[in-house]
Amino acid sequence: MTSNNPKANYGLEKVRGIFAYLFGLSGIINILALTGAIYMLQIYDRALTSGSVSTLVALSALAIGLYLFQGIFDIIRSQILIRLGARLDHQLAPLAHTVAIEMPRYGYSTSEAMERGRDVDTLRGFLSSPGPIALFDLPWMPIYLAFVWLLHPMLGLLTVAGAIVLALITLVAELMTRRSAQTMIKASVTRNSVADSNARNADILHAMGITGRAVERFDIANRQHLESQTRTSDISATLSGLSKVLRMMLQSAILGLGAYLAIKGDLSPGAIIASSIVTARALAPVDQVIGNWKGVVSARRSHRRLAETLGVMKDKSGLVELPVPSHSLVVDNITTVAPATGAVLLSEASFQLNAGQALGLIGPSGGGKTTMARSILGIWPLLRGSIRIDGADLSQWNENFFTSHVGYLPQDVALMEGTIADNISRFAKVPDARPIINAARAAGIHEMVVHLRDGYQTALGPHGTALSAGQRQRIGLARALYGDPFLVVLDEPNSNLDAEGEEALTKAIISVKQRGGIVVIVAHRPSAMQAVDMVGVVQAGRLVAFGPKDEILQPNKARPVVVERSLPSDRPARSFASE
Known part of the structure; x- marks a missing residue:
């Protein structure tokens, strides 16, 4: 969404630069992640066949060094994401709270207004979760597919087929969770509205003996929220479990196919182990994305809602300072x-x-x-x-x-x-x-x-x-x-x-x-x-x-209306975007 309010963009240009850097860093991490497969390939096909201890030591030392670099880059990426979440929270939380203060003026409930603050928490929490890392790793999956394909085209075809199946599961997760997630949010707002109303009217509830009825109203709203939340979680958990099973089946299929090719003399024993390791690594981001899909959907919805609501805020930072009113x-x-x-x-x-x-x-x-x-x-x-x-x-x-x-x-x-x-x-x-x-x-x-x-x-x-x-x-x-x-x-x-x-x-x-x-x-x-x-x-x-x-x-006297008329303005009332 494009907004005339610079605050609404909350430093997106700088964020895009950070994301580009993280994308490149993820590429280096994913290339280094081939270390294990190449190491196993060299051990089985070179060190064991040659019987050279010096070759084994050299390969092991090189692998340890590459693993250390991978670990360092992985830590750097995680820390950047955590600090990016904190930075966005620092920038967005005051703006979101401003929106929360403004929204009741436009007919929204307090609970709906406070959702904007929760949106900031959702974004920060998502950036600190495994979800973004899986999304950054996902575009680099072709590296692993190409590596497996180089080992043998049949292994590559099997891996690509598995990746397509998991991608379809991801699409199903998106379609099935979208509607249920919206229902869950509405139920959450209703529950929070009831809770807020009960808390604000605690004296009346106690004095008139209707605390029990108020609790019953909250219980009904809470049950509806739990039902929708359970339904959404069931979908995510089922698809996540299915993706894990399929990934393990695919790994076993790769081993079986590799063994068959080795028996036929078309593949070395080291390539069997290497292909299994690389296939697992190639499909891991898809599996993680499916497992964290609920968080992905929530973060995306929170980002869109914040962009929309902040976008309609009128920016007064450039207004000319008018003289002190006096007339x-x-x-x-x-x-x-x-x-x-x-x-x-x-x-x-x-x-x-x-x-x-x-x-x-x-x-x-x-x-x-x-x-x-x-x-x-x-x-x-x-x-x-x-x-x-x-x-x-x-x-x-x-x-x-x-x-x-x-x-x-x-x-x-x-x-x-x-x-x-x-x-x-x-x-x-x-x-x-x-x-x-x-x-x-x-x-x-x-x-x-x-x-x-x-x-x-x-x-x-x-x-x-x-x-x-x-x-x-x-x-x-x-x-x-x-x-x-x-x-x-x-x-x-x-x-x-x-x-x-x-x-x-x-x-x-x-x-x-x-x-x-x-x-x-x-x-x-x-x-x-x-x-x-x-x-x-x-x-x-x-x-x-x-x-x-x-x-x-003064009684018994006409009441004149002394007014100044002017042409009506067509300026519409501002409104805040919701779901």
């Missing part, structure tokens, strides 16, 4: 669909906010308010329309824009494993105490934090479950305010707050407005609307009203 937010005729189903959640919404303004989005549950917030932040891709900051579309801003100039408090506050300081500073590489404390003061939690035993260094644990819902929400608010961002989006920011927390929230909104920022608030409770200037009413996926707060909230 406006324009929502221009946007339409947003649900990533998972494609259902239209928000249609043709438009409005504009200028620096120092705060907008409150109100409306019934399910009307599209949270969709509006996610669209503004670029969390959910737009089907049509655009979001512009200071006139520039979101796609023109690099990652530093979102790191430094955007704050977001989601409806379900999720704190990451780390300290309070880490979470507020958004895991800054070199955290600065002053902006951390300023953000905490702006959210009204500085006193609460310093009263904790470890203060700002208090470890939150997974998801911050050691804190109350209100504490998590206020720390999330401090994180959104960290660094004085230009655009702050708050989704139900007071859902878990007490009176003191709501007062701190109002002060924080006023502070953002006073320093020339823009605030967008999704709210159900009126207390969150105290500091807003503008109000938008979102119903049934449409912005049905937008204007000054006094006009929109």
Whole structure:
């Protein structure tokens, strides 16, 4: 797959160079592997017939030297493959994790997203397995066939026939495992999804006494996975066993045919042993490929899936650094669909906010308010329309824009494993105490934090479950305010707050407005609307009203929609490639 994103190629040009080197090295190893056959041929046909001990010693010394070289080259090849796997993992793991973070935004489950990380593990594991070595040795099989043919054409024909039979078994393995392997992957994703859901809802399962039912659901998914895995393994094991039997039969047939030719006087005794050794070596790569075919299929699928998913990642490394935003937010005729189903959640919404303004989005549950917030932040891709900051579309801003100039408090506050300081500073590489404390003061939690035993260094644990819902929400608010961002989006920011927390929230909104920022608030409770200037009413996926707060909230008065319209954009939503 060709991609415009250089990251998607993850150094494939250098990898191809390494593969070319390994291919050449494999050629040398396979030529040296003829040492045993030539040695036996010379022992039986020269040393024994001449009775010369010096010839025997010289041949033995030469064979030992060649064996040592073969062993050294073999070790070098294995170590190169191991380090190549580690190198690819080093390059791919961060990209794959980025994909895993992005995919849920496009409707994929967490388990499907995490498969990309497992794909990296599969590739690294395959490169450290015997599979690649067998694949590198396979193209050099003609060397052995030619050697056997030179000993006698009939031996060569028999060896070629055996190689063709084993190649057909390899083809059968490919055809039979392809479909079952796909089924196994789907069953694995389903099982992991159930397991992940159970783990995330452990409190509910325990409190409502449905742990047993949850385990039953997992057991059903696990059984389906085991059945498909067993079916795939049965195919691989059966074909691998069959190939081994045929290879041993072929070796015996070579010995039998060699003995017949020797009796007829057409072959020497040394050639019989040499032909048997070379035939075994010639067919060994085919046997190994069949035995490792499951790994070959998995590695190929993982490579293809990684190439596809990384290929659609948009590369922002070359974007021009735009000036610090300071003027406006324009929502221009946007339409947003649900990533998972494609259902239209928000249609043709438009409005504009200028620096120092705060907008409150109100409306019934399910009307599209949270969709509006996610669209503004670029969390959910737009089907049509655009979001512009200071006139520039979101796609023109690099990652530093979102790191430094955007704050977001989601409806379900999720704190990451780390300290309070880490979470507020958004895991800054070199955290600065002053902006951390300023953000905490702006959210009204500085006193609460310093009263904790470890203060700002208090470890939150997974998801911050050691804190109350209100504490998590206020720390999330401090994180959104960290660094004085230009655009702050708050989704139900007071859902878990007490009176003191709501007062701190109002002060924080006023502070953002006073320093020339823009605030967008999704709210159900009126207390969150105290500091807003503008109000938008979102119903049934449409912005049905937008204007000054006094006009929109004043009863018995028409609710005008003050919007700026523009021609819709045909830019499609991005999607991630799957199986």
